[in-house]
Amino acid sequence: MSSATAPPTAQAGGTGGQQSGVQEPTPARRRRVDGEWVRRNGVYLALLVLVVINVIITPHFVSEGSLRLQLVQVAPVVIVALGMAMVIGTEGIDLSVGAVMALSAALMPLYLGYGTVGAIVVGVGIGAVTGLVAGVLIAKVGVQPIVATLGIMIGGRGLAIVIGGSIKSIDDPGLVALGTGSFLTIPYTVLVALAAVLVVGFLVRRTTYGRQVVAIGGNRRASLLAGLPVSRVLITVYVVSGLLAAVAGVILAARSQASDPTKIGLLMELSAITAVVIGGTPLSGGSVRILGTVAGALVMQLITSTLISHNIPDSMAQMIQAAVVILAVYVQIGRKGARS
Amino acid sequence: MTLTATEKALPTDGGGGAGEVLFDATGVRKSFGGVHALRGAHITVRSGEIHALIGENGAGKSTLIKVLTGVYEPDAGELRFLGEDVQFASPAAAQDAGVATVYQEVNLVPVLSVARNIYLGREPRTRWGTVDIKAMHRKARELVRRLGIDVDVTGELGRLGLGVQQMVALARAVSVDARVVIMDEPTSSLEPREVETLFGVARNLRDQGVGIVFVSHRLDELFALCDALTIMRDGEVVHTGRIEDIDRSGLVSLMLGRTIDDVVGSSTGFTRESHVVEGEPVLSVRGLEARHRVHDVDLDVHRGEIVGLGGLLGSGRSETVKAVYGALQTEGGTVSVDGKQLRRGDVPRSLRSGIALLSEDRKAEGVVPDLSVRDNIALAVLSRVSRFGVVSDKKMDDLVDVFMKRLKIKASSPHQKVRELSGGNQQKVLLARWLCTEPTVFLLDEPTRGIDVGAKREVQALIGELAERGLGVVMISSEVEELMEGTDRVVVLHDGGVSEVLSGQDITNARLLAAMAGDEYTEEDVVAVLGLTDEDTTPQGATDAPQGAADMPQGATDMPQGATDEEER
Numbered sequence: 001m002s003s004a005t006a007p008p009t010a011q012a013g014g015t016g017g018q019q020s021g022v023q024e025p026t027p028a029r030r031r032r033v034d035g036e037w038v039r040r041n042g043v044y045l046a047l048l049v050l051v052v053i054n055v056i057i058t059p060h061f062v063s064e065g066s067l068r069l070q071l072v073q074v075a076p077v078v079i080v081a082l083g084m085a086m087v088i089g090t091e092g093i094d095l096s097v098g099a100v101m102a103l104s105a106a107l108m109p110l111y112l113g114y115g116t117v118g119a120i121v122v123g124v125g126i127g128a129v130t131g132l133v134a135g136v137l138i139a140k141v142g143v144q145p146i147v148a149t150l151g152i153m154i155g156g157r158g159l160a161i162v163i164g165g166s167i168k169s170i171d172d173p174g175l176v177a178l179g180t181g182s183f184l185t186i187p188y189t190v191l192v193a194l195a196a197v198l199v200v201g202f203l204v205r206r207t208t209y210g211r212q213v214v215a216i217g218g219n220r221r222a223s224l225l226a227g228l229p230v231s232r233v234l235i236t237v238y239v240v241s242g243l244l245a246a247v248a249g250v251i252l253a254a255r256s257q258a259s260d261p262t263k264i265g266l267l268m269e270l271s272a273i274t275a276v277v278i279g280g281t282p283l284s285g286g287s288v289r290i291l292g293t294v295a296g297a298l299v300m301q302l303i304t305s306t307l308i309s310h311n312i313p314d315s316m317a318q319m320i321q322a323a324v325v326i327l328a329v330y331v332q333i334g335r336k337g338a339r340s
Numbered sequence: 341m342t343l344t345a346t347e348k349a350l351p352t353d354g355g356g357g358a359g360e361v362l363f364d365a366t367g368v369r370k371s372f373g374g375v376h377a378l379r380g381a382h383i384t385v386r387s388g389e390i391h392a393l394i395g396e397n398g399a400g401k402s403t404l405i406k407v408l409t410g411v412y413e414p415d416a417g418e419l420r421f422l423g424e425d426v427q428f429a430s431p432a433a434a435q436d437a438g439v440a441t442v443y444q445e446v447n448l449v450p451v452l453s454v455a456r457n458i459y460l461g462r463e464p465r466t467r468w469g470t471v472d473i474k475a476m477h478r479k480a481r482e483l484v485r486r487l488g489i490d491v492d493v494t495g496e497l498g499r500l501g502l503g504v505q506q507m508v509a510l511a512r513a514v515s516v517d518a519r520v521v522i523m524d525e526p527t528s529s530l531e532p533r534e535v536e537t538l539f540g541v542a543r544n545l546r547d548q549g550v551g552i553v554f555v556s557h558r559l560d561e562l563f564a565l566c567d568a569l570t571i572m573r574d575g576e577v578v579h580t581g582r583i584e585d586i587d588r589s590g591l592v593s594l595m596l597g598r599t600i601d602d603v604v605g606s607s608t609g610f611t612r613e614s615h616v617v618e619g620e621p622v623l624s625v626r627g628l629e630a631r632h633r634v635h636d637v638d639l640d641v642h643r644g645e646i647v648g649l650g651g652l653l654g655s656g657r658s659e660t661v662k663a664v665y666g667a668l669q670t671e672g673g674t675v676s677v678d679g680k681q682l683r684r685g686d687v688p689r690s691l692r693s694g695i696a697l698l699s700e701d702r703k704a705e706g707v708v709p710d711l712s713v714r715d716n717i718a719l720a721v722l723s724r725v726s727r728f729g730v731v732s733d734k735k736m737d738d739l740v741d742v743f744m745k746r747l748k749i750k751a752s753s754p755h756q757k758v759r760e761l762s763g764g765n766q767q768k769v770l771l772a773r774w775l776c777t778e779p780t781v782f783l784l785d786e787p788t789r790g791i792d793v794g795a796k797r798e799v800q801a802l803i804g805e806l807a808e809r810g811l812g813v814v815m816i817s818s819e820v821e822e823l824m825e826g827t828d829r830v831v832v833l834h835d836g837g838v839s840e841v842l843s844g845q846d847i848t849n850a851r852l853l854a855a856m857a858g859d860e861y862t863e864e865d866v867v868a869v870l871g872l873t874d875e876d877t878t879p880q881g882a883t884d885a886p887q888g889a890a891d892m893p894q895g896a897t898d899m900p901q902g903a904t905d906e907e908e909r
Contacts, residue, residue, distance in 0.1 A: 208730070
């Protein structure tokens with residue numbers, strides 16, 4: 001296993017250059033690398049284990065229909081979690097994503113008069129607006145992220161219910177196609193999620209903006225002194241999160257061919273945060289793990305679907321999910337504890 | 341004449357009317373993971389006495405206080421409080437016994453009333469078990485009157501000024517009938533007027549027989565308020581005695597562990613060679629003001645010049661460079677680079693104008709621990725190694741490679757996380773970060789603090805080289821050797837203002853110490869304080885390379901030198 005080989009190679013690389021710097025490197029380093037390895041790769045291991053278990057015990061798990069269903073169901077969570085990962089990377093949190101989904105889903109049907117694209121633009125646009133509000137509150141006014149986004153979470157859903165009223169069915173052919181159609185057997189919704197992964201992944205890994213995000217999350221004072229545009233980056237991070245949440249809201253409404261402002265995106269903030277944390281992005285900021293986040297969302301999806309397909313009651317399923325989250329956070333904190 | 345450590349047992353009579361011994365700690369030892377924070381420290385607090393506890397950062401003051409107040413359990417040593425051996429299990433236990441602490445930061449509840457804060461957790465009760473608000477207000481009123489604080493006890497604490505809040509904290513501390521009150525830098529965030537009031541309260545308490553331990557870095561305050569003092573250095577007590585038996589220069593030299601230069605030859609990585617200075621200054625600062633921190637500071641730096649910024653802790657050194665860099669709000673003054681005036685409080689603008697600041701606090705304001713060495717180095721020049729907002733690995737690697745080689749940064753690869761490097765290598769990474777910005781003015785705040793000896797010399801040599809290449813350098817240092825050997829000029833700050841500017845041969849230990857203390861410099865003072873004979877001082881004043889002083893005052897001779905600064909991981 002690579003877990004066994006990783007520490008020695010890291011050591012060999014380290015000892016040559018570091019003799020003068022690090023005292024007694026052996027025990028501390030070995031332990032740290034192990035903890036680090038679990039934190040970085042545990043989510044992939046968990047995913048692998050879940051897939052293997054399902055292949056063995058769940059009938060028809062390896063079928064096109066089943067796999068497609070899994071991916072369609074996980075797509076909105078992935079999209080929202082990507083934005084959440086960036087926000088958490090700056091040492092923030094965005095509790096408003098579920099409400100933003102409801103808001104965009106409630107707003108969109110009202111603007112179908114402008115055509116499918118026009119309605120989608122309005123729906124997605126509201127996410128940018130709420131994100132901007134949250135970002136300005138946090139970066140300029142100095143409100144704590146959890147407070148600012150909690151306000152939008154509550155107010156946003158209220159507004160969605162006021163605007164959307166009761167359940168509206170959506171029969172716009174364009175939206176229906178988006179929700180149910182597919183390209184080369186891959187559902188459009190999954191393609192949207194894939195595109196979001198690629199775009200956010202590029203943003204985080206390749207751009208100066210991505211470096212600024214993790215630098216600000218890692219050490220805000222240092223980033224200020226290094227002349228980084230801290231306020232601007234913080235604001236845009238919430239705008240991106242709002243945009244992605246709105247996209248997820250549009251997709252979900254299109255897929256269910258209905259918009260129910262009281263239900264859409266409910267508890268989505270928690271699913272997204274869970275996916276991010278399980279994926280190895282520390283809540284303390286300074287790092288954004290895109291693939292880990294995707295894997296984290298898949299893990300939670302598989303756990304839920306496995307439990308449901310084996311007729312385990314919902315209440316039990318929730319407790320198991322809770323246990324997974326606590327375990328994931330424990331792994332992170334365990335690493336921190338070992339460090340200090 | 342100064343009292344030495346061994347003479348501390350001598351009875352101190354009369355004077356400030358000091359009475360019985362309240363708290364006596366002897367032989368206190370405490371270490372953290374092999375680092376000795378206290379190596380046999382002692383302090384004797386008497387009734388009716390304000391006792392100053394003094395020392396530079398890392399001297400062990402805070403650790404000693406935390407041992408006295410039950411935050412830490414000492415590894416060894418005796419604590420006798422009111423004549424009985426004690427070992428407080430917690431700060432609450434210490435408080436119950438009568439040892440109260442007032443911290444630098446007010447830790448009260450701003451939304452509650454003054455009275456509620458004073459009696460928080462110990463509210464007087466009615467017989468129904470509810471809070472007896474009337475009694476509480478009455479007791480609180482009596483208490484604040486006794487202390488001489490003018491405040492409405494029913495008012496919300498958060499609406500009061502910081503100074504009054506500090507006073508309320510003090511009232512809370514003494515409301516438990518404290519016999520000993522420990523005040524840990526209580527004045528650091530107060531306005532001068534508030535400081536006066538606080539002093540009044542402290543004196544009031546003293547006159548009522550309370551023993552007070554007062555920690556402050558402001559010498560003026562110590563001399564204005566205190567009766568006795570204990571000076572710590574490197575975890576040990578180097579002096580204790582009456583305050584009137586010592587003067588500022590003597591205090592400072594004991595605190596820093598320096599007397600007349602006892603270093604033969606070069607102890608730093610600097611090559612002692614003054615740099616040629618000509619033309620207009622590259623950095624020119626006039627009348628810099630920052631609220632309560634920096635007062636009317638002028639500073640000129642020429643190309644190729646290293647200007648030292650000296651002063652004690654809290655003298656405004658770090659604040660001055662931060663204000664110059666735009667990272668600290670200023671109320672007045674101008675900063676010009678190459679004759680062009682900068683806008684105030686604009687860090688990106690300062691960077692573009694060619695100013696770089698290496699902060700003193702490597703951890704909080706320097707490294708981004710979870711980013712790689714490479715990303716840390718390129719942090720301030722991200723836009724330069726990018727095209728259309730996309731980072732170019734090639735450009736970044738080229739840049740980083742140059743600096744890693746040039747500064748001999750020891751990392752397994754450019755992709756190693758910075759937090760895994762030693763303190764010295766982290767410091768080099770930060771130097772590289774700022775050198776990437778191609779500064780014309782480099783502000784260095786304690787560039788060699790907390791790094792190992794080898795790295796220290798390398799950094800010092802690098803600084804010298806940068807100056808030779810034409811950079812204007814401002815270097816803050818607490819090490820007198822660094823200022824003497826590394827700089828062309830030293831601007832000494834005292835209480836936020838420039839106390840003296842020394843250059844060339846005038847940069848001597850004695851004059852630096854006197855300026856740091858805010859004293860008028862007279863040779864006799866220093867001689868008197870240090871207990872030196874005339875022969876000792878003659879070479880000091882006359883030659884560039886002074887001889888080692890033959891005799892240091894007793895009690896100071898066996899002080900280990902050497903860095904106690906913890907090496908950060």
